[in-house]
Amino acid sequence: MNQAEALRAEIARAARTLGAPHDVVPHLERPRDPSFGDWATNVAMTLTKPLARKPRDVAEALIAAMDLPSVGATAAEIAGPGFINFRLDPGFQARGLLQILAAPEQWGRSDVGQGANACVEFVSANPTGPLHVGHGRQAALGDAISALLEATGWKVSREFYYNDGGVQIANLALSVQARVRELSGADAAIPEGGYHGEYIREIASNYVAQHPEDREGNDLNALRVFAVAALRHEQDLDLQAFGVKFDTYYLESSLYTDGRVDSTVKALQASGHTFEEEGALFLRTTTVGDDKDRVMKKSAAKGGDYTYFVPDVAYHVTKWERGYTRAINVQGADHHSTTTRVRAGLQALEIGIPKGYPEYVLHQMVTVVRGGEEVKISKRAGSYVTVRDLIDDVGRDAVRYFFLMRKGDSQLVFDVDLARSQSEENPVYYIQMAHARMCGIFRVGEIDAASITGANVDLGVLAEPAEVELVKALLDYPALLVGAADAAEPHRVAAWLLETARLGHLWYHKHHVLGEPEAITQARLVLARATQLGLAAGLRLLGLTAPERM
RNA sequence: GCGCGCGUAGCUCAGUUGGAUAGAGCGUCGCCCUCCGGAGGCGAAGGUCGCAGGUUCGAAUCCUGCCGCGCGCACCA
The missing domain is CATH 3.30.1360.70 (Arginyl tRNA synthetase N-terminal domain)
Known part of the structure; x- marks a missing residue:
């Protein structure tokens, strides 16, 4: 306790x-x-x-x-x-620090989740192009939310849902086909709704190199398979560069092949919440606050396919059936219309799924700014800025922190110049510097930091206001994690890091550790070590490094 | 038009789930300092928490109505 x-x-x-x-x-x-x-x-x-x-x-x-x-x-x-x-009593309070020193890896962790299963789905980009900045924000948020849940006692699976069928993939294949034909001198245009990025040309020329038998690009199925594989690989590389790993990849197509889409539709029909109109099958979503009922199965005249939200519902049924008592979906705010529909579908099934399932973390747009000007395009993707651009430009740590420092509800301005600056105006630099400074004390004092246990040290001398404030901030961390995990709001950790770093810098400038009377030096070494470990714990949780020198 | 989100200091944003005199960084203005690690420390000015009502001991926070901005409103995903 x-x-x-x-x-x-x-x-x-x-x-x-x-x-x-x-x-x-x-x-x-x-x-x-x-x-x-x-x-x-x-x-x-x-x-x-x-x-x-x-x-x-x-x-x-x-x-x-x-x-x-x-x-x-x-x-x-x-x-x-x-x-x-x-x-x-200051000394009593400071003794809380000993817990950090005793088990740094465990610091802040709790078991409020009691080992229950949670699924965090994020990124889930269609394999139709490199990941854009929005995906970057999702990757940072999803990974941090996962880490928060893990730290508070949940068993977490990071999941990526691949939309590997549908219109957009067909457009991808047609786009590559157009570029292949262009290579062979034919006149071909990118179709309506197709993809214009430079990467489509790369895929086209790679395709021709590996499929000499199809220089005309007539085998649309082969084109599709090739393009999807290439882009999935590319997205994997982007995620790897960002340091994000997924536990599960779920393919939309598998929901069709294993019959889950059909069985979900049958169950919905059996529930009595559907009706037919003008040849199409509808789900009555207006009863749960939607402004109109939604089509599940298009009329024969429109092709008779299921609309996208049917596999979506089937997919979320699998999450429930796979035992995830908590499911969090991280998406851009432009997807918010799906939340009502998916939840309505799950409720209509009447199989005991809670009303707010799944939870949605919807984030607002990211604006990338460089030199005071908004950046809108990248060479490779054409119409948007890629995550890779940012990582190459400012580094993984800065990208992660910048995506996490604002709550998802607010729009985010990503200032590239600030993110790459080596100054204390850059929050990432500022926080890491505070950590490095604490490490520096031990380096200069030629003291093995790991040997600091606080045993037989009178912590009552840590009574300066700057010290008491720092101690309190450090000890607030475990409760902060519980709240942040519950609300799925990693920005609280980012804000805590900045504040604790500020208090650390303040203390450092105001009071000396080395060269003081022995009793004071000993006590302050405990605080320096606890600060270093406390900051490192927060940085690690958000997927950032904690450098020992800068 | 409807739905969702946002609106807090000049700027960028926090605000512990309804608590005390609403905070931080940057910027501005004073005064110090040059110390284990590159500049920092102390202080000041700056607010009708978009506007107007309501709920109660108490509201930036909850409810209602406006205003402004963003996103979404397909038998697209």
Whole structure:
């Protein structure tokens, strides 16, 4: 049990002696102003009604009923309408750092997920071109959300759904065909809705080199297979360069071949939530808030195919059946119309899937800016900027951090000049520098950092305000992860890193570690080591490196 | 027109799920400093949290209606 939990438990115990409900869970928060204390609770105000007493009365009785020393508290004061502010003994508080030193790899990890299975689906790009910046944001978000879930006790599968059928793939094949024919001197145009990027030319010439028997590009099926394989390979290389690995690749085509699409349609029809109109089969989605009912199967006149959301529903049934109690889909906000449909389909099946399943993390657009100007195209892809462009330009760490530093709901401006600058205005550099600085202390002092355990060190001397603030920030990390994982919001970790790095720099500039009286040096070495490990843990979680020198 | 998201300091954004005098970085203006690691430290100015109502002990946060921006509104995916 950590310090905050111990304090919470003691408040709850005291509250029960006053007659509070047995299941009371006092809310703890950091006061906005550190001068108020180290922890605050509003529990006295929430108990006003059940206890039928005034908030300040409750607070007073609560404090009297608490064993403050047992939880390291030196004072408890009533403030404002009924807050209780607790002050913790600095040495007691700093002893929380020992947990970091004892098991750095475990730091921040918890078991709130209790080993349940979660599926995080992200990127899921059609194999029709190199990955663009939106995919990059999805890759960073999906990978970080996965890491967050893993750190909080979930068993996570990172999944990539391949749309390997459908109109877009057909257009890809036709686009390559046009370029092949162009090579043989024929006059051929890219079809409507086709792909114009430079990479299509590369694929075409590779195709001709490997298929000398089809210089005219007549074998559309061979073209399609070749192009999809080439682009899947290319996307794999992009993801590899980004350091993202998937556990599962799920092919849309397999949903047809193993009969899941048909069985899903039959089940939906049996459920009574479908109807036929003008020769097409509809799902009644208006009952769950959609603005119109959606076509599942096109009329014969339109080809009689299933629309894309039918395999989508079938696919999400497999997630449920594969035992994922939590499924998170990371997509661009332009896909938000699918959420209602997929959920409606799953609900219509009436097989016990929760209403909010799957969860969607939808992110807004990314604008790439260089030299103050928006960048819109890349040579290779033509109409859009690729992830590869960014990685080559500013490096993997910066790309990852920049994609994660804003919450997905907000639009993101990716300033390439800032991302590559070696200055403290660059948040990535700033955070990594803080880590490297802590490492530097041990290097200069010729001390083996791993030998620092904090045993027999009086941490009570870590009482300078800058030290107390840094200690508190470091100890907030585990709870931060729980909240971030629950909300699927990695940007909280990015913000925590920046703030903790700031406090680390501040402390470093204000106080010396080496060359102080022995007792102080020993205590500060513990804080330096904990800061280094704490920052490294956060960086690692987001998939960033923690360099020892820069 | 309908749906979703966003609107917080000059700029870029946080805001612990409804709490105290709304914060940080950059920029601006003062004053210091040159220290284990490249410049940093201290302080100041700067806000009607888009607007107007509502809910309650208490709202940037929840509800309603407007305004502005983005995205989406196919028998496309």
